[in-house]
Amino acid sequence: MVSDSGIHLHARGEWREPSLTLRTIRFQKGLYAQFHHLCLLQAGTATLALEGEEPRSLQAPTIAYMPPQSRCELHMAAGAAGFIIGASTQIIVDAIGDRAESYALRIFSEQPWFMAEPDAEAVNELQPLVAGFVRELGDPSRASWMAIAAYMRLIFMALWRAAGAEAAEQRGRGGGASVLQRYRQLVEIGFRQHRSITDYARELGVTTDRLHSICSSELGRSPVQLLHERVVQEAKLRLERSARTVQEISDGLGFRDPTYFSHFFKKKTGFSPAIYRDLARKSEASTVTLSSGYADWP
Secondary structure: OOOOHHHHEEEEEEEEEEOOOOOOOOOOOHHHHEEEEEEEEEEEEEEEEEOOOOOOEEOOOOOEEEEOOOOOEEOOOOOOEEEEEEOOHHHHHHOOOOOOHHHHHHHHOOOOEEEOOOOHHHHHHHHHHHHHHHHHOOOOOOOOOOHHHHHHHHHHHHHHHHOOHHHHHHHHHOHHHHHHHHHHHHHHHHHHHHOOHHHHHHHOOOHHHHHHHHHHHHHOOOHHHHHHHHHHHHHHHHHHHOOOOOHHHHHHHHOOOOHHHHHHHHHHHHHHHHHHHHHHHHHOOOOOOOOOHHHOOO
């Protein structure tokens, strides 16, 4: 289980002062191997070397975001300065949450992103958020999981908007891909209410057959499979991350009967909730996570 007292195992925040020499930062190292990282370069130049790709030159003011699968190093030139922050998958799960924008943020968070050219306006918007993230971690007396996750959510929203993804999403409404995207957004908001697929289809303005066809052709899953996978993913995270009882988790996920929740969970995962939690605790000690977090929800 994770508590605020262990926040430094799940987040990092550093301000790198200008130096007289070149510095190399290896992001996926030791404790930080599975962290999502962001570099906000405020002065000077740097080179970002991604595994299997040509090195990328960065000129301040600029931002680079790297998910865990992007194995990379940052070479900060003499005189360069900026923030380096990182967060574990568990923090990212809380940051992305389950609101209308969550699906889009989840997709955005899975790919590296870099500013095409220096953008002082975007950096100025992000700078107080990143500085607040670093300041929160720097004070052991108040370092809070909730505050760090909140900063991370605001940072993701700012990155997503700076990338132009919000505007592109608005332009892209219409057609099968948009129906699928909006369905997933509605599921994020309402999966605890156990609404019927007919209700979702009605809100989307399509027939249930049309929704089934879109989900099957795009993802190879039916609408109800996607809905159930989202419920299972949330159950896994709560069993892994919280000390709540199975009944409390069942209630929080909208099940009227914890026995039915247990049967549902076992049918989908092969484990009862209690056994899954026990396995999660054992795997935590060996740094292996049974759930891959938000990525479990396709």
